[in-house]
Amino acid sequence: MGVSIKIFLRSIELALLCIAIYSNSLWSQEIRQYVIKHTATSITIDGHLTEPDWQAAAFSEKFVHYQDGSQAKLSTQVKYLWDDQYLYIGFICLDPDVWATMTERDDRLWYEDVVEIFCDPDGDGLNYCEIQVNPLRTILDIFFKKPFYNNGYGNRAWNLDSIKVGVSVQGTLNNKKDIDTGWTVEVAIPFKELQFMAPSMNFPPHDGDRWRILTARYDYQRTEQQTVEASSWNQTDPREGFHVPSKFGSIIFSKETVTPIDSIK
16 A cells, blocks of 8 residues: 555544544533522512522523534523522623514514523423513414424424513614613513423422523624524534534522522621
């Protein structure tokens, strides 16, 4: 075998090795975790996240680009709380231009600024829901028996009838001429309406129960190129996008009551 052929074959081996290493590192990405503390106070769903319990709740890590895990350009973080009726999720999104036009429930909100929640309570990769909320408080809620990559179909006729959402914009909605600070979203998801997805689980959860959840965001820049940044709390799959339940983050319910900052001595 000639020297040139040996060099060529060796280069192929090295290339395949690099691909294998990259693939393994991609699939071994850490699954992020968040311990949710219990709230004993009434939470007003207005999008402001100003209650003492919200102020005391821990921030999640900042969102990353869903494909490669690099830090997203626009900062997004979430906070969680829960009580016996609802799972509360608060989004804090930095954004210099907050905008949306869609007002009909279950419209294709992912084509504009939007935040998203994917929830698979028992983590089996089946029977999970997707919730989207845009800056106009429009809701999209869909149920999936199995993921898209496994020929799953999203049922838009399914609704979370008791869901509550609130949105607050720090700036001027739909005004390209000024510079906004961002927008916050507050979502209250009723436990009783998720029970059918995981009948063997506890609803409301017990202390130490663990769910799989992914929080995500699409931000569209209204430029000639109409660029979009898709980010999520946990890095997902570069081929299949957000709909990979095995890549969802992990939330752990704690019966420990959140301690308002004002009460900490």
